[in-house]
Amino acid sequence: MQFSLSEEQTLIVETVRRFVEEELAPYEDEVERDNRVRPELIRQVRERAIERGLYAANMPEDLGGGGLDALTVALMEIELGRTSFALQYAVARPSNILRACKGEQVERYLLPTVRGERVECLAMTEPQAGSDLRAMKTRAERDGDRYVINGAKHFVSYADVADYAILFAASGVEDTPRGPRSRITSFLVDKDTPGFDVVMGPESVSHRGFHHCELVFTDCRVHEDRILGEEHKGFDVANAWLGATRLTVAAQCVGRARRALDMAAEWAATRKQFGQAIGKFQGTSFKLADMATGIEAAELLVLRAADREARGEGRDRDFAMAKLYATEMLARVTDDALQIYGGMGLVKDLPIERFWRDARVERIWDGTSEIQRHIISRSVLRPHED
Amino acid sequence: MKVLVPVKRVIDYNVKVRVKADRTGVDLANVKMSMNPFDEIAVEEAVRMKEAGAADEAVAVSLGPQQSQETLRTALAMGADRAIHVVHDGELEPLAVAKMLAGVVGEEAPDLVILGKQAIDDDANQTGQMLSGLLGWSQGTFVSKVDASDGAVRVVREVDGGLETVALRMPAVLTVDLRLNEPRYASLPNIMKARKKEIARKTPADLGVDTTPRLNTLRVEEPPKRQGGLKVGSVAELVDKLHNDAGVI
Numbered sequence: 166m167q168f169s170l171s172e173e174q175t176l177i178v179e180t181v182r183r184f185v186e187e188e189l190a191p192y193e194d195e196v197e198r199d200n201r202v203r204p205e206l207i208r209q210v211r212e213r214a215i216e217r218g219l220y221a222a223n224m225p226e227d228l229g230g231g232g233l234d235a236l237t238v239a240l241m242e243i244e245l246g247r248t249s250f251a252l253q254y255a256v257a258r259p260s261n262i263l264r265a266c267k268g269e270q271v272e273r274y275l276l277p278t279v280r281g282e283r284v285e286c287l288a289m290t291e292p293q294a295g296s297d298l299r300a301m302k303t304r305a306e307r308d309g310d311r312y313v314i315n316g317a318k319h320f321v322s323y324a325d326v327a328d329y330a331i332l333f334a335a336s337g338v339e340d341t342p343r344g345p346r347s348r349i350t351s352f353l354v355d356k357d358t359p360g361f362d363v364v365m366g367p368e369s370v371s372h373r374g375f376h377h378c379e380l381v382f383t384d385c386r387v388h389e390d391r392i393l394g395e396e397h398k399g400f401d402v403a404n405a406w407l408g409a410t411r412l413t414v415a416a417q418c419v420g421r422a423r424r425a426l427d428m429a430a431e432w433a434a435t436r437k438q439f440g441q442a443i444g445k446f447q448g449t450s451f452k453l454a455d456m457a458t459g460i461e462a463a464e465l466l467v468l469r470a471a472d473r474e475a476r477g478e479g480r481d482r483d484f485a486m487a488k489l490y491a492t493e494m495l496a497r498v499t500d501d502a503l504q505i506y507g508g509m510g511l512v513k514d515l516p517i518e519r520f521w522r523d524a525r526v527e528r529i530w531d532g533t534s535e536i537q538r539h540i541i542s543r544s545v546l547r548p549h550e551d
Numbered sequence: 552m553k554v555l556v557p558v559k560r561v562i563d564y565n566v567k568v569r570v571k572a573d574r575t576g577v578d579l580a581n582v583k584m585s586m587n588p589f590d591e592i593a594v595e596e597a598v599r600m601k602e603a604g605a606a607d608e609a610v611a612v613s614l615g616p617q618q619s620q621e622t623l624r625t626a627l628a629m630g631a632d633r634a635i636h637v638v639h640d641g642e643l644e645p646l647a648v649a650k651m652l653a654g655v656v657g658e659e660a661p662d663l664v665i666l667g668k669q670a671i672d673d674d675a676n677q678t679g680q681m682l683s684g685l686l687g688w689s690q691g692t693f694v695s696k697v698d699a700s701d702g703a704v705r706v707v708r709e710v711d712g713g714l715e716t717v718a719l720r721m722p723a724v725l726t727v728d729l730r731l732n733e734p735r736y737a738s739l740p741n742i743m744k745a746r747k748k749e750i751a752r753k754t755p756a757d758l759g760v761d762t763t764p765r766l767n768t769l770r771v772e773e774p775p776k777r778q779g780g781l782k783v784g785s786v787a788e789l790v791d792k793l794h795n796d797a798g799v800i
Binding site for chain 2: 177180232
């Protein structure tokens with residue numbers, strides 16, 4: 166067991182922290198107020214992140230990325246989690262699934278995305294296919310060397326900014342012992358492809374400035390050379406590359422919780438009622454103790470899961486535990502922070518109400534708490550089942 | 552031209568410092584440590600001189616415990632070429648530091664030594680001046696501008712009455728002030744490069760310096776808590792308070 170950071174990791178954490186303080190935090194209020202990140206601001210953050218070598222830091226060095234291992238990426242995500250989600254998203258960590266690109270796809274999608282010239286979005290969820298992804302209705306039907314795509318996706322994050330989508334569509338049906346099952350294929354689809362429309366989705370309570378969209382496909386024709394991975398093997402590609410993205414959510418929750426605790430502790434130490442700092446009252450101080458303990462516990466889960474991933478031993482169960490615990494911890498910590506602030510916690514002049522609102526989505530996206538518990542319990546039961 | 556930059560590991564400037572219960576010093580347990588901010592300015596200046604072509608090599612040196620290596624790594628990530636770590640546990644006084652630095656200068660033969668005007672832990676403001684004395688070199692202290700070329704260096708000093716411009720013959724020792732520059736923070740690729748840069752290790756014995764402290768710290772105390780202010784109703788009351796309560800007029 167090794168619980169300390171390397172010199173290099175310490176320096177990287179310092180650099181990301183400075184970047185967050187100097188390049189992102191000053192724009193938080195603007196993003197919150199306007200519910201958007203101005204395109205010029207996205208460009209500015211992108212340029213500065215490239216200068217600092219933080220852009221696409223998760224991607225391997227030979228692809229032009231930062232070459233950070235999963236553990237160091239998690240440390241970076243913790244720091245980025247302290248600021249506005251919409252803002253930090255411009256410091257891209259391109260989806261690992263792009264590493265499945267082959268042939269021409271590498272030059273067309275993977276490399277420009279690492280360089281910051283193109284931006285991707287991931288289109289999976291549908292109105293009738295949330296946690297149950299295989300129920301997706303969007304169809305890809307073969308027509309010669311092309312596919313004809315019809316259907317609609319929703320809750321596609323960042324599709325308003327992205328240039329292309331990594332789309333998952335049902336490409337056929339296979340018989341299995343448990344009955345017929347959709348076969349899924351993954352495609353790279355440019356946003357200007359005829360028959361592909363992007364519509365802004367309804368406003369969400371969490372993460373102002375970070376939008377989700379509906380993607381509508383009407384006889385959208387896509388060449389077979391845009392298949393990511395193999396035909397009908399879309400879930401294999403997703404499972405191979407997307408497992409660890411849950412750690413991103415978990416790590417960001419740790420960072421945001423830490424910021425909420427910092428603010429709550431400062432308030433508790435200085436706000437006076439009944440002649441003393443409210444932090445002296447046990448009702449407040451014990452809250453702070455529980456908040457701090459929850460954050461440390463979540464961080465350990467995140468870093469252990471990330472360490473295993475970095476050593477090529479990443480396990481779904483560890484990702485699920487980290488995601489479940491960190492997101493539920495954030496809900497408690499932001500709620501407690503708000504309670505310590507009292508009425509001031511609810512006003513928009515302070516970021517506390519935002520942390521509280523933003524915490525809500527974390528238990529839902531990238532696999533709900535229920536799905537994480539399903540994954541964990543399955544791994545607990547399996548050794549005892551016949 | 553070669554520049555030597557001494558850097559010190561100190562309590563981070565953001566930390567609220569507390570005195571140990573036995574009042575023998577400041578509590579360092581689980582406290583964040585970083586490079587002395589004035590030394591960061593010195594490193595930045597050396598790196599800028601390199602980037603401008605005025606210097607060929609910047610060497611960082613630190614005297615202190617094993618963990619001082621992290622401070623050196625920061626200097627390397629900012630752009631220093633290599634580093635020297637004189638490993639020493641326990642207290643070091645400015646004179647011992649200056650003597651060891653003089654030893655390092657003897658081995659490295661730099662044209663300039665650039666260091667912070669003082670470290671933010673003890674605020675001694677002695678090391679640079681002592682080093683210059685031991686070496687018999689020119690010194691420019693409280694420097695807010697540096698222009699080095701052809702064996703001479705012109706510096707602007709921040710003095711009580713304003714700014715003083717002096718020309719120094721090299722080799723020279725410069726101690727830098729706050730307004731000289733704004734130090735950069737390391738980029739990811741430079742952090743990666745720093746991993747491969749060399750840190751040579753030495754001991755005070757290698758440099759033939761006796762580090763035994765000459766001063767004995769009797770007691771360390773927190774500054775008195777500030778008393779809250781008070782509002783007065785009139786000028787007469789103010790004068791009365793200043794005269795009778797404060798006793799200043």
